[in-house]
Amino acid sequence: MSLHLGPHPQVKPDPDAVLIRSVKAYTFEESGDEEKAGGGADCHRQSQGHWIVDSPISNPMSVYEQYRDSRTSWGIGALGSVIVEVELENGTIGVGISIGGEAACFCVENHLSRFVEGQDPTNVELIYDQMWRSTMNYGRKGLAIQAISAVDLAIWDALGKVKGVPVYELLGGKTKHCMPCYATTARPDLAKEMGFWGAKFPLPYGPASGEKGMRENIDLVKKWREAVGPDFPLMIDCYMSLTLPYAIELARKCEPYNVKWIEECLPPDDYDGYSELKKAVKTTLVTTGEHEYTRYGFRKLLEGKCADVLQPDITWCGGMTEARRIVALASAYDVPIIPHGSSIYSYHLQICFPNCPMAEFLVMSPKADSIVSFFGNLFVDEPLPKDGFVELSRKPGFGVTLNREGLKMRRPYSRADDL
Numbered sequence: 463m464s465l466h467l468g469p470h471p472q473v474k475p476d477p478d479a480v481l482i483r484s485v486k487a488y489t490f491e492e493s494g495d496e497e498k499a500g501g502g503a504d505c506h507r508q509s510q511g512h513w514i515v516d517s518p519i520s521n522p523m524s525v526y527e528q529y530r531d532s533r534t535s536w537g538i539g540a541l542g543s544v545i546v547e548v549e550l551e552n553g554t555i556g557v558g559i560s561i562g563g564e565a566a567c568f569c570v571e572n573h574l575s576r577f578v579e580g581q582d583p584t585n586v587e588l589i590y591d592q593m594w595r596s597t598m599n600y601g602r603k604g605l606a607i608q609a610i611s612a613v614d615l616a617i618w619d620a621l622g623k624v625k626g627v628p629v630y631e632l633l634g635g636k637t638k639h640c641m642p643c644y645a646t647t648a649r650p651d652l653a654k655e656m657g658f659w660g661a662k663f664p665l666p667y668g669p670a671s672g673e674k675g676m677r678e679n680i681d682l683v684k685k686w687r688e689a690v691g692p693d694f695p696l697m698i699d700c701y702m703s704l705t706l707p708y709a710i711e712l713a714r715k716c717e718p719y720n721v722k723w724i725e726e727c728l729p730p731d732d733y734d735g736y737s738e739l740k741k742a743v744k745t746t747l748v749t750t751g752e753h754e755y756t757r758y759g760f761r762k763l764l765e766g767k768c769a770d771v772l773q774p775d776i777t778w779c780g781g782m783t784e785a786r787r788i789v790a791l792a793s794a795y796d797v798p799i800i801p802h803g804s805s806i807y808s809y810h811l812q813i814c815f816p817n818c819p820m821a822e823f824l825v826m827s828p829k830a831d832s833i834v835s836f837f838g839n840l841f842v843d844e845p846l847p848k849d850g851f852v853e854l855s856r857k858p859g860f861g862v863t864l865n866r867e868g869l870k871m872r873r874p875y876s877r878a879d880d881l
């Protein structure tokens with residue numbers, strides 16, 4: 463019995479549609495401009511002395527002593543930002559961002575552009591599907607999906623602007639008035655003073671630092687628990703750096719300190735390991751998904767019962783078109799979605815769905831002592847949390863304006879036939 467259930471007529475643009483005229487991909491002019499701009503789309507492109515790069519943070523390269531002290535030493539932000547602009551025939555411009563730098567620009571300009579230019583921006587599913595299928599031979603996870611994400615977000619932004627509505631209205635409207643936020647920070651004590659719901663801090667040491675490292679990890683958990691009192695939620699980010707036995711031991715030793723969750727303990731491909739970890743640990747929640755991609759990756763995490771909370775990054779996982787599918791899948795398993803970073807892209811998604819209870823806000827000031835924009839100087843009007851909540855404006859699209867004057871942007875693969 464064939465499952466071929468009918469023809470698939472090719473989409474023809476609506477005669478009244480405002481079509482996409484061009485897609486352009488930018489990165490920063492010179493190495494160093496991104497750091498001066500406060501990181502852009504890549505929160506790890508920071509100047510020396512910033513807590514997120516220049517403090518001991520356990521990571522996959524911590525097994526190598528020479529790369530243990532600083533994540534810049536092994537190139538955590540080597541690729542940097544990609545900024546995608548989609549321009550419609552009437553001059554409306556949508557902006558989307560991700561990481562991937564010049565490599566992502568190459569992919570957008572030389573491959574993805576053919577599925578975008580000349581298309582009706584209303585057809586987000588069609589454009590996404592063609593970008594996804596056509597990159598399957600080299601994509602599926604990582605860089606290619608990050609490039610697709612930036613294009614997809616730019617289309618959603620343009621679509622909101624041309625229709626005069628915020629993206630959250632295109633997605634179905636609000637399920638809550640504003641977004642509660644927790645802070646990711648080196649200073650949970652200050653996050654509490656700033657009014658955040660809770661605070662997450664990075665684990666300093668991994669298995670290669672031995673028993674001394676474990677002791678210092680637990681001393682830090684104890685220090686922050688004593689600093690914030692018994693009830694303020696505390697979480698620990700392990701950035702893909704542990705082994706299953708180490709993660710189980712860490713969870714056990716954290717028991718007296720009431721840790722809300724331990725995040726991304728294992729390499730993202732270790733689905734079986736996450737499943738074992740969740741079975742073994744009952745005194746803290748297990749979260750992951752920051753470095754997972756597309757509905758297929760998240761289906762694995764859901765089916766394997768790998769985590770209590772999933773944390774896709776909306777600028778990495780496939781953009782808004784794929785993220786809303788991930789949210790829908792997770793809702794059928796009663797698993798909350800609390801995205802990684804993503805700022806406005808996360809807020810517009812989360813405010814629409816009941817299983818998205820809380821946004822992450824990364825405290826990106828160098829000493830984690832003040833609230834600054836997550837995307838640095840990329841936008842002139844990124845909404846910031848006040849007393850732990852973010853409110854979204856009624857401005858169309860994602861409601862933010864690219865800081866064209868303040869950024870030194872470069873388009874490395876401009877095409878000769880550009881309009």
Ligand SMILES: [Mg+2]
Pocket residue numbers: 699701725726752802
């Ligand atoms: Mg994380």
